[in-house]
Amino acid sequence: MTAVITVPTSLDDLSFEQVIEQLAPHPPEDKVIIDCRHCAFSTPFGLTALLTLAQTRATKPTLLAPDDLDKSSYWARAGFFKYAEDLYDIQGTVPRARSAGESDVLLEVQPIAESNDVHRVVEHIQVRAAQILTTRLHLESKATMGFTMALSEACQNIVEHAGRGGWVMVQVYNYRKRIGRQVAVIAVCDAGIGFRRSLESGNRRPETDRWNDRMALEEAVMRGVSRLSDLGRGQGIKGIKAYVKRRDGKLTVRSGTARVALVPDWDDDYPARENLPAFPGSQMQILIPEALPAEKP
Numbered sequence: 001m002t003a004v005i006t007v008p009t010s011l012d013d014l015s016f017e018q019v020i021e022q023l024a025p026h027p028p029e030d031k032v033i034i035d036c037r038h039c040a041f042s043t044p045f046g047l048t049a050l051l052t053l054a055q056t057r058a059t060k061p062t063l064l065a066p067d068d069l070d071k072s073s074y075w076a077r078a079g080f081f082k083y084a085e086d087l088y089d090i091q092g093t094v095p096r097a098r099s100a101g102e103s104d105v106l107l108e109v110q111p112i113a114e115s116n117d118v119h120r121v122v123e124h125i126q127v128r129a130a131q132i133l134t135t136r137l138h139l140e141s142k143a144t145m146g147f148t149m150a151l152s153e154a155c156q157n158i159v160e161h162a163g164r165g166g167w168v169m170v171q172v173y174n175y176r177k178r179i180g181r182q183v184a185v186i187a188v189c190d191a192g193i194g195f196r197r198s199l200e201s202g203n204r205r206p207e208t209d210r211w212n213d214r215m216a217l218e219e220a221v222m223r224g225v226s227r228l229s230d231l232g233r234g235q236g237i238k239g240i241k242a243y244v245k246r247r248d249g250k251l252t253v254r255s256g257t258a259r260v261a262l263v264p265d266w267d268d269d270y271p272a273r274e275n276l277p278a279f280p281g282s283q284m285q286i287l288i289p290e291a292l293p294a295e296k297p
Contacts, residue, residue, distance in 0.1 A: 007036045011046030013187075013252055013285050014269075017276065019053070024277035028058040037067045037092065044169035044187035045285045047080045047109060051167050054087035055191040056280050065092030078169065079108035106132055106170045106184070113165035118155040121168060122148060129170075136172050136182055137290040139247075146243045147184065147288060153236035154188040154284055160236075161198040162281060166190025179266045181290040183249075191281040194255040195220050213256030214274040221253050221260050240286065247288045255282040 005022045008015040019034075026032055034050065054061055063084060066072040075081060076097040084090060107125045112118060126148055133144045151170065158166035168188045175183040193201075196216035219225040224238040237253075244251045244262055250269070251262040258274045266289075 002031045002033060004033045004035055007034060007039045007050075009038055009040045011036075011039055011042040011050075013043070013045040013049075013254070013283070016046060016049050019049075020277045020279045023053070023279075028056060031059050031061070032057065033062045033064065034088070035064045037064045039066050040068060040071055042071075042075070043285075044078075044109075044171050044185050045189070045283070047075065047078055048167040048169050048187045048189040049283055051080070051083055051087060051109070052189040052191045052281060052283065054084070055164070061088055063088035063090050065090060065094055067092070069093060069095060077108070078105050078171075079110070083109060083111065083167070106172050107168070109167055109169045111165055112155045112158045112168055112188075112190075115156070115159055118152055118159060121155055122152050125151065125170065132172055133184060137184055137288070139288075139291055143247065143291075146246070150240045150243050150286055150288075151186055153240050154186055154286065156236055157282070157284070158188065158190045158192070161195070162190040162192025164190065164192045166192065166281070175287070175289070179289055183290065184288045186286040186288075187284070189281070189283040194280065194282055195253075196256055199225065212258070212274065214258035214260070214272060217253055217255055217258050217260040218272065221251075221262075244286060244288070249289060250285075250287040252285045253282060254279070254284075256280075 003026045005019055008018050023032065034053065066075065072093060073095045076095045081094050082097065106128060110121050112121065129148060130141065130144045133139045133147060134141065155168050166189055170184065170186050172182055172184045175181060196213050199216050199219060221237055221241065241251060241262060248264050250264050250267055253260055257276045257278050259276060260272045261269045263269045263271055
């Protein structure tokens with residue numbers, strides 16, 4: 001029997017939980033249909049997470065494209081369908097993507113599988129990022145360098161820990177719902193081994209019977225513990241966290257059955273959640289807001 005998974009009208013890191021909840025009862029070999037017909041809005045997290053979802057299925061899923069051609073055109077410009085066509089049986093109208101020069105996306109969906117992919121992504125974004133982040137987010141040049149560093153470290157996390165490839169997308173848009181300012185969003189998702197198994201592989205888990213996905217995330221994200229015992233190694237997330245805090249941004253990381261967040265004053269998210277429906281790998285989102293007038297150079 002084929003299960004139909006209904007994608008919410010607005011797809012972001014929080015509403016994607018509805019997708020995972022619907023998917024949870026169906027083992028990877030079950031046939032599923034991912035119904036995006038009524039999805040009117042998707043963040044970079046939503047698009048990269050949909051690609052990741054397909055990687056978790058043993059049987060190739062079907063994806064019903066958005067009915068609204070304006071929305072599906074955005075998905076095409078963002079590079080989603082370019083990669084989704086290999087992961088899904090796509091039904092519905094898929095518009096032809098315009099060239100990247102016409103796109104309002106800062107960095108279209110990109111696959112990450114090895115270090116060369118990280119270098120390619122960083123080189124691709126550096127010039128555009130410096131221009132867009134200074135003009136739209138009013139960040140000083142030093143802050144744009146930090147943004148590139150955070151992007152690089154987030155992508156490198158896939159290479160070092162995922163055990164398989166993942167996806168990254170970056171965009172600047174107006175975040176009216178929460179902050180009333182423009183934000184730059186980095187979404188990095190993979191369907192790999194996740195944080196708990198990564199720490200276990202380096203014998204870095206604490207001696208406790210309560211060991212679970214939430215504790216693994218708190219160890220890695222909040223306390224900076226790495227699977228690598230070498231001094232100075234595995235400090236990527238620590239650097240991301242420091243940059244996000246300096247910019248009054250937000251960091252969320254989901255892995256397995258848990259999710260942790262570095263929550264700024266302008267947001268009301270939960271710092272930690274556990275006992276969520278299981279989903280492979282790790283999914284990270286970084287939000288960097290526009291500088292306040294007093295902060296602008």
